[in-house]
Amino acid sequence: MIFAGVDVGSMSAEAVLLDEKGIIAYSIIVVKPNPVQSATIVMEDVLKQSGVKLEDIAFCVSTGYGRERIPFAQHNVSEISCHGKGAVWVNSKIRTIIDIGGQDCKVIRVDGDGNLVDFVMNDKCAAGTGRFLEGIAKTFGMHVSELGALALRGVNPVPINSICTVYTNFDVMCFLADGWSKEDIALGVANVLAKRLVTLINKVGLEEEICVSGGVAKNQGVVRALEQAIGKKVQSLPVDPQIVGALGAAIFAMERYRILGERKKVATN
Amino acid sequence: MQTASLKVAKQASPLEELLNLPLRSNNPYIQEWKAKGNKVIGYVCSYTPEELIYAIPGVGGTRIMPVRIGGVGCTHTEEADTLMYRYICTFTRSTLQLALDGEYNYLDGVVFNSCCEHMRRSYEFWRDLVRPKIITMVSVPRTCHSETEFRWYHEECINMMEEIGKVWGLNPLPDQLLNAVKTYNRYRQLMMEVYRLRALKKPKLTGSEAFKIMQAGFNLPKDLFNEKLEMALEELKARPGITDYRARVLLAGSYTDDPSLVDTIESTGALVVSDSLCTGRKFVDNLVDESSSDLVEAVARRYFSRITCPRMMEDPEERINFVKKLAKEAEVDGIIFQHITFCDIHNIENIIESEAIARAGIPTLKLEREYNAADTGRLKTRVQAFLEKIGK
Amino acid sequence: MILGCDIGTALTKGVILAEGEYIFGTSVLTRANAERAFEDLLEAIRRERGFKLDDFKEVVITGWGEGRIRLPHRSEPTMKCIAQAAIWDLPSCRFALCLGAQQSSALILNDRGKVLDYRINDKCAAGAGRFLDIIFEALETTPEESADIARSADKKIAMSSQCAVFAESEVVSLVNDGESVANILEAIFRSLVSGVVALSKRLPIRGEIIVGGGLANNLRIVELLEEGLGKKVKVFRLGPSFIAAMGAALSVNGGVR
């Protein structure tokens, strides 16, 4: 029995196929402007990888900001729940998930079954989101994934005080012009991002174990800065942190299918 | 044009009418009312003793109707932003903007309150830029517990009546006062009936509909509204009732008259079955003692003895118990505490109330939002996650 | 000769005066490096007109990068420069706007070009030039053609995003919901201009209005500005970007006579 989860975010879309034994396949793409389009492409890709056919999928749950518009999903769940569910599924000790997405940044607290205990979401400002790092990477003329390693080599972080992402980009250009090393700038950026995360984290509090999901989790610089800022260790996940949301959706698909199945039984008896 | 819109309105059933009543000067009944030479007075806060305005006999048998000033339908706040800077709440800026755009030109007068810092300080802009024929202030103390405060408020009520009276009419006679008081008591009782229908296992109407009815109540002469609501209630009772909802929630916090917030909440499958808002349940809480020999005083008493707004610096316990009581009545699954950005009062009050409510074991969600329903997607995600959190 | 130079966050502009008469102006990209931008500017001037640094009796510098220039020079506050240039361009001007890449400013001045009062907004990028660059990129259009496109808008749409970065993604999703580029651009311009209008109205608007700064190159923005202020607006004669540079040059020996 195969279940699917698809997560359409503002920067990337992910799909995960799942059966009782575990993850069959997953795919990550850069979003197409239209969520339905993104969902379809990422789903086709994961099907192609695994050789599974769409009609073989018993149940599909969608999540992310495009979640309500996905034609082939029978049900949708908020990305907040999905990240919680997914993280605990891969590491049952996880109780707090810090999800840094393209536009949203969420701190999610869950119980042992991955069900929500509490959560908080950033206000409507790009500061402290994936976009923020993307902008910096662009300024450096490199891919966002390279920033992390760069920051790890930083020694004297640059002091960044502008609040607005757009201005931070400009500050970064100035630091470059003033002869700061990319490493130190990347470190400064990681630190300021971590600082912004902490103010959010403070609102719900932390319970260990802690993990970071979403694309930014791959940025070791940010993760280390975050660990220093909260004074706690962050668990690295055994799966690609970017698929946690889609994975959670797939798990919900599995659970939901069972519940519906039982309801049917009850109905038929 | 007027009569046309009137006809259209008249064809609809009383319930449909209340649910689709056009805003402000497009409201056919307000057009009708004004056409007869009657006056309309706007007010900004639930501590305005409405029935006293309604009781004032106008010149030549004309009447005076109070309407509550809101910000529904405000699409921009450019001028208001220029005047008030960004730290003022979007509700205040929206109402002011509507006024500057002439949306409130149909008002013959405006009654302000020393209600909250944001709203009270927009008085000066109304006075100097909007310039209604009458603009008056009712200074409301921040405690209801002392006779001195009550006497002050009582005097304020009398002064307000006289100020309006001396321009357009006389001071009301006892029977005129009694009629107004009876009408408003009836209004509150009927609205409580609406709350009863919302609290049923199978609620007879959605939260969104309830807010539209409340909105209509703010903008019709109460006698007429009562008439229509009585019929509307029969229509509602005849309904099968809503069963396909996902969760029952209570809405608390900042001023909310715009149904769009409730629409956003209900678009997740939740049903708003009750509220503790000054535009809702608090507004119709408590009745005036009709048997009193001094009805003006009795009216003032009602406003001082109803469940308080947190702008009153006292009784958090009472307000918490009030919310608990409502939650029990309507058997809610959770409570959504929302506040408009920069609303100091409900920002802190929501912390006090929600922490106490959470301790009592009722799930709560705190939402910060702008008055005008922008950013609905993110609000919706929060609400949906809340429902998932409480296993709905 | 006098060299007036305005080192902005996006462009570095230079204006040359001889006997108080304008003779030449040019600009180069700043690329966040004031020192290099200034050298590039001098190089451009040499290349295009053959003037060398020591041809200039005085070098006056203003703008974001001024503090970073090691070469001995005289510095002037930007707002003063704008006022000087505005009064030079239009003696009856009493209100000037400068819509820069990171900051918009509004100021009132007297008949001698003295700044009487001003307001600035630089809290966040919404409403600044840099915001537009992001949008143009997202819409795959250019500043030059954007004005005409916006004019052809056939309906008003509301932008909910205050944040420039979110506006970008909002714009992208609008495009994909089949919204026309024209309508989106128009909406963006309107929301941007409404910010500038609000800023302007924080001051008593008197006399005639001069507008400078890169955004004023966009005629649609200027039109909307006139609509919003309910007054005619004159774009700085030498090209809006040069307003502060010209003012810097004019500031020598008491500025405009």
Next chain:
Amino acid sequence: MKNNSSLIKYDYLRRLNVTCDLLRVALSSGAQTLPELVANWPQIKAELIKEHDEEYVQHLFELVFPEVAEALLNPKHLQPTIKFAIALKKYVLDLGKYLDEGKPVVYNWPTFTPEVWYAMGVVPVFPFEAFAGLLSGLYTDGLEAENDEAEKQGFAFHICSFTKGPIKAIEVGKLPKPDLIIKNSSPCDSSNLNYQYAAYVNKCPLLILDSPYYTNQRALKYYVQNVREMLEEGQKITGMKLDVDKLRYHCEISNRQMKYMYGLQRLRKEVPCPDPGMMRFLDFGTLVLCGHSDLVPAYLEQRYKEVKERHERGETFLPPGKKEIRTLWSWGWVANMFYLPHWLEETFGSTYMECQLSYLPEDITGFVDTTNLDTMLEGLARRSMNFVMHRTAMSYSDIWVNDFVTIARSHKVDVAIFGGNRACKHAWTLCKILSDALQEQLGIPTLVWEHDVCDKRFMPHSKIKELLTEFFTTVAQ
């Protein structure tokens, strides 16, 4: 000092206590510059550790804003600041003793001056200025930690840090738990709700002294009646008795304070202004301590004497050759940047006229008639209704606007600075009205900028200097 003493137990009290001695001893050490002060530190410390813990003293010394220390060493500030420290010390010791005796802990909002409480034998706590203001003005760590605590719980960034910090300080044990809180219903929702919250979480009564929305006789009568009821209740709750003669004693002290206050206000009209701006901040402190002891008027007498003599000698404290720019602070001082007025005097010759936190309308507030209880209560009530921050906030914004246009005229003001606390909603509603009036009626420019009064992170000092430099170099010449 015993370790169970309140002045040790509660860090804010401890800080305030050490601060008084630190200021007095350090400023009396003969040092005239910061390096000299640092050189003298060993002797200063030796003096301080007679009473206080060495580590703590050392730590606090390292936290002092160097700019503040440097500024206070300036002759124009030196003597008054010492006198202030001595007056404050007396209050701190009285408070410590009072608390150690286990008497009821009373928090008092400063807009009704505390003579009545002294007359009951109560020594109230003034979280607002004595702690939030002074601690964030003197020390680099300020109240940020407490503000963050509040924000963790959901208090918005724009809830006033004047109250948010100290209220949290109670919860984290840096201030004693209140048995009674007294709060005017003005100036703002932010403070009202903060105090309501404090009363709720500490389960103590909150006495609301309701500020009417008008300033007429009826309002005064009403307000006096409220004061009476507050006192009745206050006596019931604390079980302490108001002594009329004691009240007269303390009112006479505060009357003497007012005499010098008004005198200073009048002298500020002189050109050049003989009154250094930084001292407004300490003046406010003495308004909060109103009538506590003879040492309070002693500070103001010192201030008045110096300023008057400076004026009579026709001298100015501005750097030689600096042209005076007479500056109206149309909001108020920035607590977390105590030294700002000094920096402005030194850099731009900008002198400090009045602000919302310094201006008392002498003709209305006058003096308290000490004939009998009634006359005293009426006098105190009238003063309170027209008190700094109360007069401007409790009623229509016209009062603030008219006051400041009048001041701008009478003080021959050149420019205005509206550095608005971001929490101060009612200020942001009248900012445009006021700046328009100044510009249109008097041609006075206003620099409008935002800060957070007790949290320097929102508007870093460097940024504030930038803004002010641009302003003064642009319009003020």
